[in-house]
Amino acid sequence: MNTRTDNDGQSPRYGQGRDALVAAAIRVVANHGLRKLTYRAVAHEAGVTYGLVSHHFGSRDALIQAALEHSVRASVVAFTTAPGSGDIDALFGNLSEMVDADPGTQAFQYELILEARRRPELRPLVDDLYKAYRKVLAQEFSCSALPVDDALVRLVFAALDGLVFQQTALGGADNTRDALSRLRDILNGLKRQP
Incomplete structure:
Protein backbone atom coordinates (compact mmCIF):
# COMPACT_ATOMS: atom_id res chain seq x y z
CA MET A 1 0.00 0.00 0.00
CA SER A 59 -18.30 10.79 12.91
CA ARG A 60 -17.31 12.37 9.64
CA ASP A 61 -18.54 15.74 10.94
CA ALA A 62 -16.24 15.47 13.97
CA LEU A 63 -13.34 14.74 11.62
CA ILE A 64 -14.20 17.77 9.47
CA GLN A 65 -14.46 19.97 12.58
CA ALA A 66 -11.07 18.80 13.87
CA ALA A 67 -9.46 19.33 10.46
CA LEU A 68 -10.93 22.82 10.22
CA GLU A 69 -9.69 23.77 13.69
CA HIS A 70 -6.23 22.47 12.81
CA SER A 71 -6.20 24.40 9.52
CA VAL A 72 -7.16 27.65 11.25
CA ARG A 73 -4.39 27.25 13.84
CA ALA A 74 -1.90 26.58 11.03
CA SER A 75 -3.05 29.60 9.02
CA VAL A 76 -3.71 32.31 11.59
CA VAL A 77 -0.02 32.53 12.51
CA ALA A 78 0.61 34.14 9.11
CA PHE A 79 -1.42 37.23 10.02
CA THR A 80 1.63 38.85 11.58
CA THR A 81 5.27 38.12 12.22
CA ALA A 82 5.06 40.06 15.51
CA PRO A 83 1.73 39.30 17.24
CA GLY A 84 0.45 42.10 19.45
CA SER A 85 3.33 44.45 18.57
CA GLY A 86 1.30 47.01 16.68
CA ASP A 87 3.81 46.86 13.83
CA ILE A 88 1.83 47.24 10.60
CA ASP A 89 4.90 46.26 8.60
CA ALA A 90 4.74 42.87 10.34
CA LEU A 91 1.15 42.30 9.23
CA PHE A 92 0.85 39.46 6.71
CA GLY A 93 4.65 39.21 6.62
CA ASN A 94 4.70 35.44 6.09
CA LEU A 95 1.37 34.97 4.36
CA SER A 96 2.65 34.14 0.88
CA GLU A 97 5.34 31.84 2.34
CA MET A 98 2.72 30.01 4.40
CA VAL A 99 0.62 29.39 1.29
CA ASP A 100 3.66 28.17 -0.66
CA ALA A 101 4.73 25.89 2.18
CA ASP A 102 1.30 24.28 2.65
CA PRO A 103 -1.20 25.07 -0.11
CA GLY A 104 -3.18 21.97 0.86
CA THR A 105 -4.35 23.55 4.10
CA GLN A 106 -5.74 26.52 2.19
CA ALA A 107 -7.26 24.28 -0.50
CA PHE A 108 -8.98 22.28 2.28
CA GLN A 109 -10.61 25.46 3.61
CA TYR A 110 -11.77 26.59 0.18
CA GLU A 111 -13.19 23.14 -0.57
CA LEU A 112 -15.15 23.33 2.69
CA ILE A 113 -16.39 26.83 1.87
CA LEU A 114 -17.60 25.78 -1.58
CA GLU A 115 -19.24 22.63 -0.25
CA ALA A 116 -21.12 24.75 2.31
CA ARG A 117 -22.99 26.33 -0.62
CA ARG A 118 -24.39 22.90 -1.46
CA ARG A 119 -24.74 21.61 2.10
CA PRO A 120 -26.22 24.26 4.43
CA GLU A 121 -25.35 22.17 7.51
CA LEU A 122 -21.69 23.09 6.87
CA ARG A 123 -22.42 26.83 6.88
CA PRO A 124 -21.87 27.25 10.65
CA LEU A 125 -18.35 25.80 10.24
CA VAL A 126 -17.56 28.31 7.51
CA ASP A 127 -19.05 31.16 9.56
CA ASP A 128 -16.85 30.12 12.49
CA LEU A 129 -13.81 29.93 10.19
CA TYR A 130 -14.27 33.49 8.96
CA LYS A 131 -15.13 34.81 12.43
CA ALA A 132 -11.89 33.34 13.82
CA TYR A 133 -9.81 35.05 11.13
CA ARG A 134 -11.60 38.39 11.50
CA LYS A 135 -11.21 38.26 15.29
CA VAL A 136 -7.43 37.86 15.03
CA LEU A 137 -7.26 40.60 12.41
CA ALA A 138 -9.31 42.98 14.62
CA GLN A 139 -6.99 42.26 17.55
CA GLU A 140 -3.95 43.11 15.44
CA PHE A 141 -5.66 46.29 14.20
CA SER A 142 -6.32 47.43 17.77
CA CYS A 143 -2.63 46.93 18.63
CA SER A 144 -1.62 48.87 15.52
CA ALA A 145 -3.63 52.04 16.20
CA LEU A 146 -5.82 51.18 13.23
CA PRO A 147 -9.55 51.82 13.40
CA VAL A 148 -11.27 48.62 14.49
CA ASP A 149 -14.58 48.75 12.71
CA ASP A 150 -16.28 45.73 11.28
CA ALA A 151 -16.39 47.09 7.73
CA LEU A 152 -12.63 47.71 7.58
CA VAL A 153 -11.84 44.32 9.12
CA ARG A 154 -14.15 42.61 6.59
CA LEU A 155 -12.64 44.56 3.70
CA VAL A 156 -9.04 43.75 4.60
CA PHE A 157 -9.90 40.12 5.30
CA ALA A 158 -11.67 39.84 1.94
CA ALA A 159 -8.51 41.15 0.25
CA LEU A 160 -6.37 38.62 2.15
CA ASP A 161 -8.79 35.80 1.40
CA GLY A 162 -8.76 36.64 -2.29
CA LEU A 163 -4.97 36.83 -2.44
CA VAL A 164 -4.59 33.51 -0.64
CA PHE A 165 -7.17 31.91 -2.91
CA GLN A 166 -5.41 33.16 -6.04
CA GLN A 167 -2.01 32.00 -4.82
CA THR A 168 -3.42 28.62 -3.78
CA ALA A 169 -5.08 28.11 -7.14
CA LEU A 170 -2.58 29.76 -9.48
CA GLY A 171 0.71 30.25 -7.64
CA GLY A 172 2.37 33.64 -7.86
CA ALA A 173 3.85 34.28 -4.44
CA ASP A 174 5.60 37.40 -5.77
CA ASN A 175 2.25 38.88 -6.83
CA THR A 176 0.85 38.16 -3.38
CA ARG A 177 3.85 39.78 -1.66
CA ASP A 178 3.56 42.88 -3.86
CA ALA A 179 -0.16 43.23 -3.15
CA LEU A 180 0.39 42.74 0.60
CA SER A 181 3.06 45.42 0.60
CA ARG A 182 0.61 47.83 -1.00
CA LEU A 183 -2.08 46.82 1.50
CA ARG A 184 0.30 47.61 4.38
CA ASP A 185 0.96 51.04 2.82
CA ILE A 186 -2.77 51.72 2.74
CA LEU A 187 -3.18 50.58 6.35
CA ASN A 188 -0.27 52.77 7.48
CA GLY A 189 -2.18 55.70 5.99
CA LEU A 190 -5.24 54.80 8.08
CA LYS A 191 -3.46 54.78 11.45
CA ARG A 192 -5.11 56.92 14.10
CA GLN A 193 -3.07 59.85 15.29
CA PRO A 194 -2.00 59.57 18.95
Missing part, protein backbone atom coordinates in the same frame (compact mmCIF):
# COMPACT_ATOMS: atom_id res chain seq x y z
CA ASN A 2 1.42 3.39 -0.99
CA THR A 3 0.29 6.02 1.50
CA ARG A 4 1.49 9.35 2.70
CA THR A 5 2.26 9.87 6.34
CA ASP A 6 3.81 12.61 8.40
CA ASN A 7 6.34 10.17 9.77
CA ASP A 8 8.83 9.44 6.95
CA GLY A 9 6.84 6.59 5.46
CA GLN A 10 5.96 5.02 8.80
CA SER A 11 2.54 4.74 10.38
CA PRO A 12 1.99 7.35 13.06
CA ARG A 13 3.64 6.65 16.41
CA TYR A 14 1.57 6.30 19.55
CA GLY A 15 0.23 9.71 20.60
CA GLN A 16 0.56 11.14 17.09
CA GLY A 17 -2.37 9.26 15.61
CA ARG A 18 -5.06 11.91 15.92
CA ASP A 19 -2.86 14.67 14.48
CA ALA A 20 -1.74 12.40 11.64
CA LEU A 21 -5.36 11.60 10.84
CA VAL A 22 -6.31 15.27 10.81
CA ALA A 23 -3.40 16.03 8.48
CA ALA A 24 -4.43 13.12 6.27
CA ALA A 25 -8.03 14.39 6.17
CA ILE A 26 -6.82 17.81 5.07
CA ARG A 27 -4.75 16.23 2.28
CA VAL A 28 -7.67 14.07 1.12
CA VAL A 29 -10.00 17.07 0.88
CA ALA A 30 -7.34 19.31 -0.70
CA ASN A 31 -6.56 16.72 -3.36
CA HIS A 32 -9.96 15.14 -4.00
CA GLY A 33 -12.66 17.40 -2.55
CA LEU A 34 -14.82 17.16 0.54
CA ARG A 35 -17.14 14.61 -1.05
CA LYS A 36 -14.25 12.11 -1.20
CA LEU A 37 -13.56 12.43 2.54
CA THR A 38 -14.28 9.01 4.01
CA TYR A 39 -12.78 7.08 6.89
CA ARG A 40 -11.28 4.68 4.36
CA ALA A 41 -9.65 7.49 2.35
CA VAL A 42 -8.19 9.05 5.49
CA ALA A 43 -6.96 5.70 6.79
CA HIS A 44 -5.32 4.96 3.44
CA GLU A 45 -3.70 8.40 3.32
CA ALA A 46 -2.40 8.06 6.90
CA GLY A 47 -1.34 4.43 6.54
CA VAL A 48 -3.54 3.20 9.39
CA THR A 49 -6.62 1.04 9.78
CA TYR A 50 -10.12 2.25 9.08
CA GLY A 51 -11.11 1.55 12.69
CA LEU A 52 -8.53 3.97 14.04
CA VAL A 53 -10.19 6.88 12.22
CA SER A 54 -13.57 5.89 13.59
CA HIS A 55 -12.11 5.47 17.09
CA HIS A 56 -10.60 8.98 17.15
CA PHE A 57 -13.50 10.90 15.61
CA GLY A 58 -16.71 8.88 15.79
